[in-house]
Amino acid sequence: xxxxxxxxxxxxxxxxxxxxxxxxxxxxxxxxxxxxxxxxxxxxxxxxxxxxxxxxxxxxxxxxxxxxxxxxxxxxxxxxxxxxxxxxxxxxxxxxxxxxxxxxxxxxxxxxxxxxxxxxxxxxxxxxxxxxxxxxxxxxxxxxxxxxxxxxxxxxxxxxxxxxxxxxxxxxxxxxxxxxxxxxxxxxxxxxxxxxxxxxxxxxxxxxxxxxxxxxxxxxxxxxxxxxxxxxxxxxxxxxxxxxxxxxxxxxxxxxxxxxxxxxxxxxxxxxxxxxxxxxxxxxxxxxxxxxxxxxxxxxxxxxxxxxxxxxxxxxxxxxxxxxxxxxxxxxxxxxxxxxxxxxxxxxxxxxxx
Ligand SMILES: [Zn+2]
Ligand SMILES: [Zn+2]
Numbered sequence: 494x495x496x497x498x499x500x501x502x503x504x505x506x507x508x509x510x511x512x513x514x515x516x517x518x519x520x521x522x523x524x525x526x527x528x529x530x531x532x533x534x535x536x537x538x539x540x541x542x543x544x545x546x547x548x549x550x551x552x553x554x555x556x557x558x559x560x561x562x563x564x565x566x567x568x569x570x571x572x573x574x575x576x577x578x579x580x581x582x583x584x585x586x587x588x589x590x591x592x593x594x595x596x597x598x599x600x601x602x603x604x605x606x607x608x609x610x611x612x613x614x615x616x617x618x619x620x621x622x623x624x625x626x627x628x629x630x631x632x633x634x635x636x637x638x639x640x641x642x643x644x645x646x647x648x649x650x651x652x653x654x655x656x657x658x659x660x661x662x663x664x665x666x667x668x669x670x671x672x673x674x675x676x677x678x679x680x681x682x683x684x685x686x687x688x689x690x691x692x693x694x695x696x697x698x699x700x701x702x703x704x705x706x707x708x709x710x711x712x713x714x715x716x717x718x719x720x721x722x723x724x725x726x727x728x729x730x731x732x733x734x735x736x737x738x739x740x741x742x743x744x745x746x747x748x749x750x751x752x753x754x755x756x757x758x759x760x761x762x763x764x765x766x767x768x769x770x771x772x773x774x775x776x777x778x779x780x781x782x783x784x785x786x787x788x789x790x791x792x793x794x795x796x797x798x799x800x801x802x803x804x805x806x807x808x809x810x811x812x813x814x815x816x817x818x819x820x821x822x823x824x825x826x827x828x829x830x831x832x833x834x835x836x837x838x839x840x841x842x843x844x845x846x847x
Contacts, residue, residue: 503526503527504524504525504526504527505524505525505526505527505534505637506522506523506524506525507522507523507524507525507635507636507637508520508521508522508635508636509521509523509555509624509626509632509634509635509636510555510556510557510634510635510821510824511523511553511554511555511624512550512551512552512553512554512555512556513552514552516550517825518550518634518824518825518828520822520824523555523620523621523624524620524621525619525620525626525637525639526619526620526639527566528566528567528568528639529568529613530568530569530570530571531568531570531571531641531642532567532568532571532619532639532640532641533564533566533567533568533571533574533580533639533640533641533642533645534564534565534566534567534637534638534639535560535562535563535564535565535580535582535631535637535638535639535640535645536562536563536564536565536636536637537560537561537562537633537635537636537637537638537843538561538562538563538654538655538658538842538843539560539561539562539654539655539658539818539840539841539842539843540557540558540559540560540561540633540634540658540821540840540841541559541658541659541661541662541663541690541838541839541840541841542557542559542824542827542828542831542838542839542840542841543558543559543659543662543663543690544689544831545558545662546558546628546634546828547828547831547832549609549628551625553623553624553625554611554625554628555620555624555625555626555628555632555634555635556628556632556634557628557631557632557633557634557635557638557841558582558584558608558628558629558631558632558633558661558662559582559633559658559659559660559661559662559663559840560581560582560631560633560638560640560658560661561579561580561581561582561648561654561655561657561658561661562579562580562582562633562638562654563577563578563579563580563654564576564577564578564579564580564645565637571642572642573642573647574642574645574647578647578650579647579648579649579650579652579654580640580645580646580647580648581645581646581648581654581657581658581660581661581794581798582629582631582633582638582640582644582645582646582658582661583629583644583645583646583660583661583662583665583789583792583794583798584598584599584604584608584629584630584644584661584662584788584789584794585604585607585608585629585630585631585640585641585643585644586598586599586601586603586604586607586643586644587601587602587603587607587614587643588641588642588643590602590603593643596793598643598793598794599788599789599791599792604788607627607629607630608628608629608630609628609629610627611625611626611627611628612627613627619639620632627639629644629662630643630644631644634821634824634841636843644794646661646794646795646798646799648798648799648802652802655818655840655842656813656816656840657798657802658840659690659812659815659816659838659840660798660801660802660812661794661798662789663689663690663691663694663838664690664691664694664801664812664815664838665694665789665790665792665794665797665798665801666691666694666770666787666788666789666790666792667690667691667692667693667694667695667696667698667745667747667770667790668694668695668697668698668790668797668801668810669787669789669790669791669792669797670695670698670745670768670770670787670790670791671695671698671699671702671745671790672698672701672702672790672797672800673790673791673792673797674768674785674787674790674791675743675745675766675768677698677699677702677704677742677743678702678703678704679702679703679704679705680703680704680705681699681702681703681704681705681706681742681743682704682705682706682708682740682741682742682743683699683704683706683707683708683741683742683743683744683745684708684709684710684737684741684743684744684745684757684760685699685707685708685709685710685720685725685744685745685747686710686744686745686746686747686748686750686753686754686756686757687710687711687746687747687748687753688709688710688711688713688716688717688719688720688725688747688837689716689747689834689837689838690812690815690837690838691747691770692709692711692720692745692747692748693716693719693720693723693812693815693837694812695745695747696709696720696723696724696725697723697724697809697810697811697812698810699724700723700724700809701804701809701810705726706726706727706741707724707725707726707727708725708726708727708728708729708737708741709721709725709727709728709729710728710729710730710731710734710753711728711730711731712730712731712732712834713834714730716834716837717729717730719814719815719837722814723811723814731753734756737756737759737760738759738760739759739760739761739762739763740760740762741760741761741762741765742761742762742765742766743761743765743766743767743768744757744758744760744761744765744766744767744768745767745768745770746767746768746769746770746771747770747771748771749769749771749772749773754769754773758778758782758784761778761782762782763780763781763782764780764781764782765782765783766782766783766784766785767782767783767784767785768784768785768786768787769784769785769786769787770787772786773786774786815837815838816837816838816840817830817836817837817838817839817840818839818840818841818842819839819840819841819842820841820842820844821841821842821843823841824841827839827841
């Protein structure tokens with residue numbers, strides 16, 4: 494059946510999970526301005542929940558930064574996508590500063606404004622007053638998001654969008670740290686502290702890289718069991734760690750627990766490198782040991798997301814085993830299950846998702 498669509502009236506009304514004061518989210522109908530020249534309107538099909546979302550819950554905020562969906566509308570300056578294209582969303586960058594021009598979007602000089610500033614770069618907002626949107630340039634806990642070409646990645650229409658959604662932050666961060674930042678190679682020894690989605694992605698990537706020792710450390714036995722299935726050569730339960738003094742090339746800390754961070758530092762051999770994916774800063778330790786603070790696994794999403802997809806298709810990056818799907822309406826339950834560690838990666842799906 495062919496239906497003639499009338500000219501769209503703006504602002505568009507969308508459904509968004511808006512945080513309220515009791516730290517619960519509530520679905521509301523809100524208006525969203527039309528895409529600007531450089532913006533792309535995306536009908537969201539699914540969105541992963543990342544721990545960074547939980548840290549930003551405050552009244553009026555529309556969070557969500559692992560969205561995936563279908564392009565609905567494009568601004569006049571948009572070149573690379575058209576309505577109907579399928580896209581996975583990632584972190585935002587400006588596309589114009591020195592770092593972006595040098596193909597280093599994680600170092601974008603506007604990174605913090607564009608991802609955590611709840612506005613466009615010029616300070617304006619497409620959302621009504623009192624609503625904080627544009628989180629990571631997407632705010633995908635909603636039926637619709639305004640993004641740009643900098644934070645979308647076109648994907649093949651045959652791929653399941655709900656499965657791809659979480660590639661845009663957590664999985665990219667863990668796998669990118671191993672592959673892009675540390676360039677782990679055959680025979681290397683590493684420790685991954687915390688086996689949530691980020692840590693599990695690091696474990697799988699280290700296995701692909703041929704690391705000799707991949708030690709996973711976590712407090713949850715069910716996660717350690719899965720980490721071993723996915724490539725960890727040894728599982729250590731928190732509180733029952735063995736002595737790793739000076740043995741490892743790399744430590745990847747995804748947990749941010751200070752006693753474990755210290756254990757990680759001590760486990761490094763001379764010249765070893767520890768990466769903190771916890772937001773804590775870097776440092777230099779004696780004997781050429783380094784601590785790096787890494788963002789998004791130093792990834793260029795348009796390159797790294799397709800790489801992860803092809804590794805998944807080949808069977809060597811089975812990240813779909815980490816996913817637990819929820820209806821979007823169950824967002825508060827999904828957040829609770831994420832907080833408690835019951836699920837590794839919750840993915841919210843609107844009814845049309847397949
Ligand atoms: Zn930039
Ligand atoms: Zn995230």
